[in-house]
Amino acid sequence: MTSSSSNVPLITSNTNYNIQRNELLMQPYAALDLEYRYDENNSQKPYSIFAGAIVDNLGNIKSKHELDFVNHMQPEKELVKWIMSEILQYRLTIGWNTKGVRIQNSRGKFSGINSDLKIIDEVCKFYDISSIVAFDRRGVPYIRGHDIRNFSAVPTIRKLNKFRYYYHIDLYNVYKKEMVMGIYNGKYLNLKLDTVCRTILGEGKLEYMDGQKIQQLSNVKQLEYVIKDASLVMDLSRHNNYEIFDLMNAISIITKVPFDRVCNNSLTSWWTKVINDKINNGECKPPTLDPIQRGKKKIEGGLVLDPKKGYYRDKKLVYVFDVRSLYPTLIIIYNISFDTVNCSCCKDDPEARVPKEIMNLIHDKGEKEQHQGQKEYWICKRYRGIIPKLLEQYRNERFRQKDLGNNAMQLGLKILINGCYGLFNTKFFEFADYRVAELTTAFGRRTLDYMKHIAEKVYGFDVIYGDTDSIFVTDVKGELDIDKFLAECSIMLEDTEIELVKTYKKFLLLGKKHYIGIHQDDVTKAPDIVGMEGKKSDRPPWINNLQRGFVEDLKHGRNPTIKLRKAYQDMEKGQVPHERLAISLTLERDPSEYSDNKFQYIVGKQQNAKEGDTIHYYKANCLGKAHSDPAFIDRSEYLKTLQSIFEKQVECLGYNYNKHVKGDSTLDDFWK
Structure with a gap:
């Protein structure tokens, strides 16, 4: 089987990828924060809200304490009504860990924590008042506004909703995304608001206090605390000229997933929306794998070469060669997709058969010894799979966006491209197909093995380590050999792009995925510390x-x-x-x-x-x-x-x- 070629065009001019700030951020929006007490022994009313704050992007700060309503018979009830009325003044609100819920599984075990929106609803139920919070089919809370269907006869309730639709974004869900952590190089070590803000903004919660400690303070200090938390959330949303929200908006434009859902949901839901749209438009065939067989299975991952442990220094430079976007590239080259693997039209076409060399990499030891029951794969020769088609489109568009200087859009495309492969062997992806995953990794293992062979046998490099898409080599005679090696790899490895990504002047190799590298340019580049337990x-x-x-x-x-x-x-x-x-x-x-x-x-x-x-x-x-x-x-x-x-x-x-x-x-x- 040879690689599949395709004349897939660039994204057409009809696709509007021109990014501007999301409209929800172009109007007043607000950050909210609540403070509450929790009494696990009070089954009827475990939560008691005692303070709330709203800080908007225009600089307005509003806060109330339950003691502000001391003249009412039920101060907390009035406080919650005030909080909800202020939320409803804004089409968009944001918070930190505001959409969490505590749920019980079938075994009776609880997981998750109830957070601000859920607690508002719980308090509303206790006082038998209209709640602005509703829950989706998963039980996740969102801001709906007052349900006027249940209060059609009460004009005052109807007037409380300023907008027809409301949106709420939990920034906790945004900053826990691996892609966002990667932007900040994993510098925040946990997802506490204080940690994230001190890492990114250089400031954190009031006097390093947490929710437990502030309950012992005066009401004035408690209000300072809740205002500070809401202000931190607002500052995070606007950090570096809306850097993260612009990225989320770019992904929304590409995938046509609503902006707030991009923020609150994961890569799995984004790709599911994209593929379902293609199926509904007739641009994609249905999956070839029986739904019963879908889901996560144990497959072999990338090739990791045995390391030649030691300390490399002085004139023994270590060069790192990398295959750019290895898995997306292989998916494009070999037309690997859930709608092309073992298609009905090419079953008897010998040209469609996956090479025996690749199948041997896929078959486990038991299958090889028994010589029976082995998997047999072929890939469609008549039809371009939707995944390689989209990846190629996204890749071409990313190059264009980089040339235009549109960082948010090119980064959004990169995230979609690089995150796609990992979904195919996950439990919750609607289009999961373990065959796509194991074919991709098998072609990847062969690619790395070919790189190693060329480096050692053709150019005499000493390959001291390799992992998935990279090899680490020494004994390189000069730059001419590097150029020749890169060129030969590109020819032998069928359109893959190999690049020299790093040069270490000192390299301590302790084992697989455990090393310290000091760059040749150690002034502008920080040392690479990979896998070290002390870090x-x-x-x-x-x-x-x-x-x-x-x-x-x-x-x-x-x-x-x-x-x-x-x-x-x-x-x-x-x-x-x-x-x-x-x-x-x-x-x-x-x-x-x-x-x-x-x-x-x-x-x-x-x-x-x-x-x-x-x-x-x-x-x-x-x-x-x-x-x-x-x-x-x-x-x-x-x-x-x-x-x-x-x-x-x-x-x-x-x-x-x-x-x-x-x-x-x-x-x-x-x-x-």
Whole structure:
């Protein structure tokens, strides 16, 4: 089977991809925030709202406290009515974690947390007043306005709705998207409003307080707090000239998914809308895979070459060659799509058969040994699949948008292009097709293997590592060999584009997906730290700082064991401040849903935390090996962590951890 060619045109002039700010942002819109108390023992009314704030994009700030309505018999009821009336003055409102709901699954387990819109509705039900909140078929809340169908005889209710339709965007749903995290290089380590804002805006919540602490403050301070939170949400929405909202709007224009739904939903729903539109327009055939067989299955991913561990430096530069957009490119070249794999029209066409070389990469070991029941794939030769067609259109349009300087649009197209492949082996994608996923990865493994062969056998490069779409090589004689290698790969690998993406002057390779690279241009480019345990967010700041220091020492040619030795001694003597030893973790479930010997249960109960809250704890010699009180710190556990993270790193540089970090003496040292 040869690659499929197609005369798919550029996106036509009839497709309007000219981006402007979304109309919802061109009129007054507001950020809202509530503060409430939670009483888990009050089953009739667990939530009590005591403050609310509205901050709009025109600079208007409005806030109320329940004490402002003290002359009424039910102050909270009047406060909620005021909050809802203010929300209804704006067609668009935004918030942080405002659309969350707590639901119970079929096993009786709860997940999720109730947030502002849900709590407004709960309070309305308690006081038997009209709610502006409704729920979609998934149980997710949205702002509907007062339901005038149920109050047709009450003119005052009808007049409260200023607009026919209302929109609400939960910025939490926006900033948790991987694509948005990628824009900020993963710098915010959790999705707490304070963390995200301090990372992006350089400021955070009032005096670092959280919802629990402010309940002890005066009503004046509580209002300052709720106003600050609403202001932070507004500032996030407008950061860098609406950078993120413009990106969401670009995706809305491309996919024709409404702007607010792009913000609140995921890549899965965007692509589902695009494909369904094509099917409804007659531009796409239905899937060839039986619906019963759809869904997630275990398939082999990208090829990862065994690393040649070591420290590469001095004149032994490490070059990284990358296949640009590997999986989208292969889908385009080989016409891989849910509507082309094993089509009915090409079953008997030998030209449509997937090469045996690729099928051998797909078949598992058991199938090969039995020589029976093996999968058999062919790809349509008569029809251009909708996925390769769209990917090619999006790719061509992205080049055009880059030339026009339209960053939001080109980035939106890039996100759709690069995110498409991963959907085909997911559980919740309507057009999931594991065959698309395993064919794409199989062609990808062959591509990387071909690159390795050309690098080693033709040009004599030493391939020290490779992962999915990249190979890392040394022993490159000169720039001419690089140019020849790139050209030959492009010819041999059928229209794939290979590029030199990085050159490291120092490279510490510890294992698969674990390395530190110091760029040849180390002035403008920060070191690459990939997979290193000391960098991870669930490590204490003490370890994080030591990992950064290790990389800086590597960069500047200093002995990293000197700082590690000092850190070891300080820990032994108990001289490390406990603040630097605290570990933070966001709970994925309520503490009660963990077993009672897990630290999440123990510390969660100690801190009265719930799902979504961030707990802070220390390594300790007690049940669960953790405690929220620094008095229980077990220094030996931190020393074990230090060794587990840095022992291989220092030994790769030629040092001995026991000798140079712990300071242990050997018999040879004694005789010296």
